[in-house]
Amino acid sequence: MTDFSASRARFDLPAGITYLDGNSLGPLPGAAVERARRTIADEWGPMLITGWNKAQWMDLPARLGDRIGRLIGAPAGSTVVGDTLSIKVYQAVASAVELRPGRKIVLSDSGNFPSDLYMADGLLKSLKQGHELKIVDPEAVADHINEDVAAVMLTQVDYRTGRLHDMKTITAKAHASGAMMIWDLAHTAGALPIDLTDCNADIAVGCTYKYLNGGPGAPGFIHVRPDLIDQVRPALSGWLGHEAPFSFDLDYRPGEGISRMRVGTPPVIQMAVLDAALDEFDGIAMEAIRARSIELCEQFIAEVESGCKDVELASPRDPHARGSQVSFRFREGYAAMQALIARGIIGDFRAPDIMRFGFCPLYNTPDEVSHAAAALCEIIATGEWDRPEFKTRKAVT
Known part of the structure; x- marks a missing residue:
């Protein structure tokens, strides 16, 4: 049986705070502080530029890619870390479209994160070849x-x-029609079991600052199915995706394997933090994380609904049809969330009326679930949310 109390103790969680926003930004793993200090003081400081060789900084994107690959069911050598998730989305869409000449539709849904849609739309418009981004309801994608x-x-x-797509079924449908399949794993990597190999997904991307706890601004990752890697032409031909970056040739030749999907210089300090954060998954099965996640989410839904009739569950009722988050609708959801945060219970809000709560078994407990549910019910029942300071919108919601 997995001892989640031991993993919780390895996170630097502020006293008196119940943190239910790991689906937006994971908390600080305690070991990350020492790892960052060591990278700065023991590597960058004395080694200076020789750290690229002596401390093997240049290898971090591939090494971290393989560590993440183990969490998402990707074989070694098929995942690389670097740049931002938006950059990786651009690369993924550009590569997929080029591999399917003559087809003009990129299909997505209204539940996709807007940045993914923006990147795809901007790319397709810049191609000026008649491509179209088609957005449908999540339930209508397969049709x-x-x-x-x-x-x-x-x-x-x-x-x-938190609605969860059936990755294997949709991928099979895409392949049956001859389409490429791109998955964004931002809200699932580190939260539930994923098997990209079994699903036969073509390309997958994701971020590392949510359930992987890599810290604010942590880099994104991209996976390409091994049999496709040598067919993919990177649309963003960065120098570190070159076959021989230190030859400084004036012509671009894509690197071998997944290295061709590298673009810019790796953010070494941020990657060192991510490396330490990934240690938290060593020895813990993703199936155990998923099972505990469902328990926490089910407990939260039951306790909120039993104590508050003015909220509406926005997440799927079936625990196997949602990720590791629970969302409730409330007409004054922003103000209610701010009232919760003022009590030291941190979730977040998404327009127009959704309160989001992320659950991560590595550090969240059943007692925290009960505490948060009771506080939310009390805030709504008493009208505590109805104060001017809770209705003033901040830059980040």
Whole structure:
């Protein structure tokens, strides 16, 4: 049986805070502080530029890619870390569209994270070849996959409601029609078991600052199915994706394997923090994390609904149809969330009326679930949310 109390003790959680926003930004793993200090003081300081060789900084994108690969069911050498998730989305869509010439549709859904849609739309417009980004309801995706679709691009978990797509079924439908399949794992990597190999996904991308706890601004990752890697032409031809970056040739030749999907210089300090954060998953099965996650989410839903009739569950009722988050609708959801935060219970809000609560078994406990549910019910029952300071919108919601 997994001892989640031991993993919780390895996180530097502020006293008196119940943190239910790991689906937006994971908390600080205690070991990350020492790892960052060591990278700065023991590597960058005395080694200076020789740290690229002596401390093997240049290898971090591939090494971290393989560590994440083990969490998402990807074989070694098929995942690389670097740049931002938006950059990786751009690379993924550009590569997929080029591999399906003559097809003009990139299909996505209204539950996809807007940045993914922005990147795809901007890319397709810049191509000026008649491509179209088609956005449908999440439930209607499968019905719109046909021979006109070059690529299907979906976030596995809806960032607002937690609705979970059936990765294997949709991927099979895309392949049956001849389309490429792109998955964004931002809200699932580190939260539930993923098997990209079993699903036969073509390309997957994700971020590392949510359930992987890599810290604010932690880099994104991209996976390409091994048999496709040598066919993929990186649209962003960065120098570190070059076959021989230190030859400084004036012509671009893509590197071998997944290295061709590298773009810019790796953020070494941030990657060192991520490396330490990934240690928290060593020895813990993703199936155990998923099982505890469902328990916590089910407990939260039951306790909120038994104590508060003015909220509406926005997440799927079936625990196997949602990710590791629970969302409730409330007409004054922003103000209610601010009242919760004032009590030291941190979730977040998504327009127009959704309160989101993320659950991570590595550090969240059943007692915290009860505490948060009771506080939410009390805030709504008493009208505590109805104060001017709770209705003033901040830059980040």
